[in-house]
Each structure stands twice: as structure tokens, then as C-alpha cells.
Amino acid sequence: MTRLSVNINKIATIRNARGGNNPNLVNVALDCERFGAQGITVHPRPDERHIRYQDVLDLTGVVTTEFNIEGNPNERFIELVRQVRPAQVTLVPDAPDAITSNAGWDTIRHADHLRQLVETFKQDGIRVSIFVDADERMVEGAKAVGTDRIELYTEPYAAHYFENREAAIAPFVRAAQKAQELGLGLNAGHDLSLDNLQYFAQYIPGLLEVSIGHALICDALYFGLENTIQMYRRCLNQD
Ligand SMILES: CC(=O)[C@@H](O)[C@H](O)COP(=O)(O)O
Numbered sequence: 565m566t567r568l569s570v571n572i573n574k575i576a577t578i579r580n581a582r583g584g585n586n587p588n589l590v591n592v593a594l595d596c597e598r599f600g601a602q603g604i605t606v607h608p609r610p611d612e613r614h615i616r617y618q619d620v621l622d623l624t625g626v627v628t629t630e631f632n633i634e635g636n637p638n639e640r641f642i643e644l645v646r647q648v649r650p651a652q653v654t655l656v657p658d659a660p661d662a663i664t665s666n667a668g669w670d671t672i673r674h675a676d677h678l679r680q681l682v683e684t685f686k687q688d689g690i691r692v693s694i695f696v697d698a699d700e701r702m703v704e705g706a707k708a709v710g711t712d713r714i715e716l717y718t719e720p721y722a723a724h725y726f727e728n729r730e731a732a733i734a735p736f737v738r739a740a741q742k743a744q745e746l747g748l749g750l751n752a753g754h755d756l757s758l759d760n761l762q763y764f765a766q767y768i769p770g771l772l773e774v775s776i777g778h779a780l781i782c783d784a785l786y787f788g789l790e791n792t793i794q795m796y797r798r799c800l801n802q803d
């Protein structure tokens with residue numbers, strides 16, 4: 565069964581807009597879990613535009629489902645993750661000024677760096693996931709550096725879903741099959757939504773977790789957070 569990890573970055577965006585503490589991020593994370601989220605994902609970016617490093621510390625020991633911290637592994641990020649020791653860390657190659665994540669790692673070019681990071685986090689007992697494009701060579705490169713899982717960057721799937729969903733999902737099926745062949749755990753995320761999630765979950769083999777934030781929080785403006793989380797859960801459990 566594919567688990568739903570709710571990314572609460574955009575809750576922090578709303579909170580930061582007024583400089584106060586409304587909505588209270590910790591309370592929303594706990595409510596998301598109560599409403600059916602099977603994980604909480606945060607992505608503290610260097611400019612702290614939404615999730616602040618302090619938020620990550622505040623959520624530690626409070627989140628009772630899987631805590632997944634995503635980000636570019638600069639020194640500050642590494643130190644935070646080693647201090648918090650979440651269930652999972654997802655390594656993302658974002659430039660500091662990127663408006664959002666826009667590519668996976670080149671796991672061949674950055675093999676030495678990634679191998680060192682994987683070793684460090686696994687020594688701390690943290691599961692490691694590496695954010696990659698749906699490219700079998702990058703999946704093989706991720707395996708070579710010793711990661712536990714990969715997370716497929718699904719923006720290209722979402723962008724082409726309405727145009728031709730069979731064609732859009734094809735590279736992701738191949739990448740998922742490669743991950744299975746190599747014994748890698750499989751996560752996915754970015755721009756997954758109520759429109760495209762069910763089809764993705766239906767055809768991607770071995771999908772362990774999806775992390776979803778932007779579309780889910782937008783949907784919650786219309787359907788309510790509890791109802792929305794249930795709607796996303798239903799997209800995942802169609803068997
Ligand atoms: C790695 C990934 O796809 C998500 O963490 C996404 O980058 C969300 O980041 P923003 O909420 O800053 O767009």
C-alpha cells in the first residue's frame with residue numbers, strides 16, 4: 565500500500581505571511597496525522613521562505629507518523645538532520661534561489677558526494693532517499709551510492725498528464741521497474757494531485773510513498789483539510 569506523506573511547506577507560507585503563528589504549524593501537522601496522513605514532509609530551504617529550521621526542531625518528537633525532511637544537503641541542513649534524526653531524509657539538488665524543486669540529482673556526476681552523505685545519514689540510523697528524474701541511468705547511479713530509496717521527481721508526469729497520460733507515465737514505469745530490479749525502495753513526489761495521482765499509483769510498481777503538498781493544500785481551501793487528505797488517501801487505495 566502506498567503511504568501518503570503530507571508536505572506542510574505551504575502551511576508555513578501562510579503563517580509567515582503575517583509574521584505571527586497562525587496557522588500553528590505543529591497543530592496542523594498533528595491534525596494532518598489525525599485526518600489520515602501517514603507521514604509529514606518538510607523542506608527547509610536556505611532562505612526559510614516557508615519551513616524554518618526552528619519548525620523542524622519544533623516538529624521533532626511531536627510527529628508520530630513518518631517524519632521526512634527534504635532539502636539540499638548543505639552544512640546547515642546536514643547538521644539539522646543529524647540533530648533531529650527523522651525517519652527519512654530526502655536529498656534534493658535544489659539551487660538556493662530555485663522557486664521550487666525542478667530536477668533530480670545527477671547521481672553519476674555527484675556519486676562521491678552522495679555516497680558520503682548516504683554513509684553519514686545511514687550511520688545515524690536515518691533512511692536515505694535520493695530525488696531523481698525518471699531516468700534508469702540515474703536510478704542505477706543512486707543504487708551505486710548506497711541509498712535506501714529514490715524519490716521520482718514527478719513534475720514532468722504531471723505536466724504532460726492531460727496531453728497523453730500513457731506517454732507521460734511510461735518513463736516512470738521504466739524507472740520504477742529498474743528500482744525494483746535493483747532492490748531500491750520507491751517514493752515519488754512533486755505536482756501530484758487529485759487529477760493525476762490515482763493513475764500514477766495504479767501503474768507504478770512498488771510505490772511505497774508519495775509526498776504531496778502544494779496541490780493538496782490548494783484543494784483543502786475548497787474541500788477542507790480532513791476531507792482532502794481522505795480524498796488523496798482514496799486515490800492511493802483503489803485495489
Ligand atoms: C522535493 C519536492 O518536490 C518538494 O519538496 C517541493 O520542492 C516542495 O517545495 P516547495 O514547497 O518549496 O515548492
Ligand SMILES: NCC(=O)COP(=O)(O)O
Pocket residue numbers: 571605634715752753754755756775776777778779780
Ligand atoms: N517531494 C515532493 C513534496 O514533498 C511535495 O511536492 P508538491 O506536492 O508540493 O509539489
